[in-house]
Amino acid sequence: xDGVSTAIxxxxxxxxxxxxxxxxxGKGQLPPGPKPLPILGNLLQLRSQDLLTSLxxxxxxxxxxxxxxxxxxxxxxxxxxQTVKEALVDKGEEFSGRGSYPVFFNFTKGDGxxxxxxxxWKVLRRFSVQILRNFGMGKxxxxxxxxxxxxxxxxxxxxxxxxxxxxxxxxxxxxxxIICSVIFGSRFDYDDERLLTIIRFxxxxxxxxxxxxxxxxxxxxxLLDWLPGPHRRVFRxxxxxxxxxxxxxxxxxxxxxPNSPRDFIDCFLTKMAQEKKDPLSHxxxxxxxxxxxxxxxxxxxxxxxxxxxxxxxxMKYPKVQARVQEEIDRVVGRSRMPSLEDRVNMPYTDAVxxxxxxxxxxxxxxxPHRVIRDTPFRGFVIPKGTDVITLLNTVHYDSEQFKTPxxxxxxxxxxDNQAFKKSPAFMPFSAGRRLCLGEPLARMELFIxxxxxxxxxxLHPLVEPExxxxxPLSSGLGNLPRPFQLCVRVR
Numbered sequence: 001x002d003g004v005s006t007a008i009x010x011x012x013x014x015x016x017x018x019x020x021x022x023x024x025x026g027k028g029q030l031p032p033g034p035k036p037l038p039i040l041g042n043l044l045q046l047r048s049q050d051l052l053t054s055l056x057x058x059x060x061x062x063x064x065x066x067x068x069x070x071x072x073x074x075x076x077x078x079x080x081x082q083t084v085k086e087a088l089v090d091k092g093e094e095f096s097g098r099g100s101y102p103v104f105f106n107f108t109k110g111d112g113x114x115x116x117x118x119x120x121w122k123v124l125r126r127f128s129v130q131i132l133r134n135f136g137m138g139k140x141x142x143x144x145x146x147x148x149x150x151x152x153x154x155x156x157x158x159x160x161x162x163x164x165x166x167x168x169x170x171x172x173x174x175x176x177x178i179i180c181s182v183i184f185g186s187r188f189d190y191d192d193e194r195l196l197t198i199i200r201f202x203x204x205x206x207x208x209x210x211x212x213x214x215x216x217x218x219x220x221x222x223l224l225d226w227l228p229g230p231h232r233r234v235f236r237x238x239x240x241x242x243x244x245x246x247x248x249x250x251x252x253x254x255x256x257x258p259n260s261p262r263d264f265i266d267c268f269l270t271k272m273a274q275e276k277k278d279p280l281s282h283x284x285x286x287x288x289x290x291x292x293x294x295x296x297x298x299x300x301x302x303x304x305x306x307x308x309x310x311x312x313x314x315m316k317y318p319k320v321q322a323r324v325q326e327e328i329d330r331v332v333g334r335s336r337m338p339s340l341e342d343r344v345n346m347p348y349t350d351a352v353x354x355x356x357x358x359x360x361x362x363x364x365x366x367x368p369h370r371v372i373r374d375t376p377f378r379g380f381v382i383p384k385g386t387d388v389i390t391l392l393n394t395v396h397y398d399s400e401q402f403k404t405p406x407x408x409x410x411x412x413x414x415x416d417n418q419a420f421k422k423s424p425a426f427m428p429f430s431a432g433r434r435l436c437l438g439e440p441l442a443r444m445e446l447f448i449x450x451x452x453x454x455x456x457x458x459l460h461p462l463v464e465p466e467x468x469x470x471x472p473l474s475s476g477l478g479n480l481p482r483p484f485q486l487c488v489r490v491r
Contacts, residue, residue, distance in 0.1 A: 033067035041069030088432035099368025099387035112290025179299030185263035309360035351413035
């Protein structure tokens, strides 16, 4: 088949897909939205800006619930705290499906804990939550691992001797080692090639998927599969990651003792053996590979990216950094590392960390959801199988929930007595049935890492604080901070 014939075939498939989509308009009272064009959908309304900005702008015109077409794919978009909360929390079961995300689906084929659906997802989530708890998630034992890893990170920072450095790789190695110790049974040395390869694959993919290339692939995957570009590197990275994980699984199989599991992989292999005669079992080899990848990706990139945002913010606002250090000195001192027990006595530090997460808004559009049945919602009816985008950026920047949403302001999480206060509109880990299962681990890491670093060092920018740019480099899957270097000087 020549190139012209292929292009015509793709065009016909797109037209058929769009026609089938339009026929479902009568199957419910869909929310309003901009009129789509054949094949392109609403691409013209989205063409001039990044997808996040465009969708946020459309919500101001069409309201907190509206319909948009990303190419031929119909999507309902939700914005603002009240609307998102009503969907993910109040109607959590109805909105519990996983929506289409082609750049991931190309790799996972709907397998693994993050991108599976239905009974498989429920079984995998229950199993994974239990196993992670068994290996210390949210408990003292995992705190000890974080403290140990934090001490290795501090040593690396001391070796910079106050000279400028890029924090990306240094932070990624340390953060990734926490989830690696749970999955693989032990941490890696910082120069271990397996750890370095994991980080290269994850960092590169997160950057590409947060770029316009990643956004366009999710809108027109069939077309971009034929085109050159950095998006093709995503799938090479996925393949390399899968092989790396498979090699570790083979090593585990050779030394497995079902009565004494060492880590997540051992527990999964044991479960596979227990259910090997069940043709309906959800515990298969590919599911193990995909779930391990999902845990590694989620446990490495988001925490590391959040800490980089925190570095930029603390350097831009040195008075905030100094006040956090004063609280650390008063509550913890200098003779020991901070522990989770200190957090209750450190309301300002806790507020700063929460405000960093709100302000940085690392996953601004959430992963897509899908309604699992025809769902009445705010005067409309969303047909079964419709993808739903929940704009978490409009939750974190909701002026009814935060006094100065466009400003970094730790007072958002402090009451009149300067005690820490929670906010229901704090959703960096999403909410409801699809709440990130790594939330307890991530919260522990952020507190221990940031307090330990600020206990020992002061962060210094290479430019004047007022010249630090906090606007993201790109806003696709993630809000990526702009590249920067800094100096850390011993206090």
